[in-house]
Amino acid sequence: MFVLKLLIAAVLAGAAAGCQIAIAEPAGDAREAHMEVEGVVEIFSGGHGLGYVTLDDGKCYDLALPANVLKNSRRWDMKRVVITGSLQFRPRIDEMMWFDIKDRKIEGFGCSEDVIYVESIRKL
Template identity: 75%
Template sequence: MLIQKLLIVTVLTIAAASCQISLAKPAENAKETLMEVEGVMEVFPGGHGLGYVTLDDGKCYDLALPAKVLKRSKHWDARRVQIIGSLQFRPRMEEMMWFDVKDRKIEGFGCSEDVIYVESIRML
């Protein structure tokens, strides 16, 4: 009887752990705070927006890049840039290959759970 109860508890625990939870989206009229960062940007060609910026202090932010930057990824890669954008949260889930950030799609992995939706970018 004890083994049967342990088996049931184990099955229920595994089932509960494997459920995915959808996070509520913020209201459309919610104001987003823009942030400005400077650092060295890496852009991966052929991707759907995967790039990141490493700040001088070593902090890393993943980037939801506009199409015009992705089309010229070699031009932007390994360059020092100033980026202005809104900070978005991306949950880390191993099974997620893509993640939507507003109107952009980025890979489901990266250097951080923090993603900057790039509004403005310029080389320094």
């Protein structure tokens, strides 16, 4: 009986380990959607640049921010802004600490599954 339980535990552990290395990719025909949003941006210093924008209707988008915005995060944090960029695929795997979007790294968690690759940002 002990051997059977041990075998079941090994199979479950192997299955769980296989799930941890799954690679999430967009569909082959996925295209970038360009968009412009207006809302309040919040930037957390440190790490790989977690930031997000909250729109007036409560919708939230995570942001892949350029380095100059991250360096001057206090200038932008909690400010009302207009952001233009492209909507990007975000893998939702709990074990991911960070991932790359084009030339930027962002945290593996955030407020939504939608990430805007920020091309421009301006204060209102």
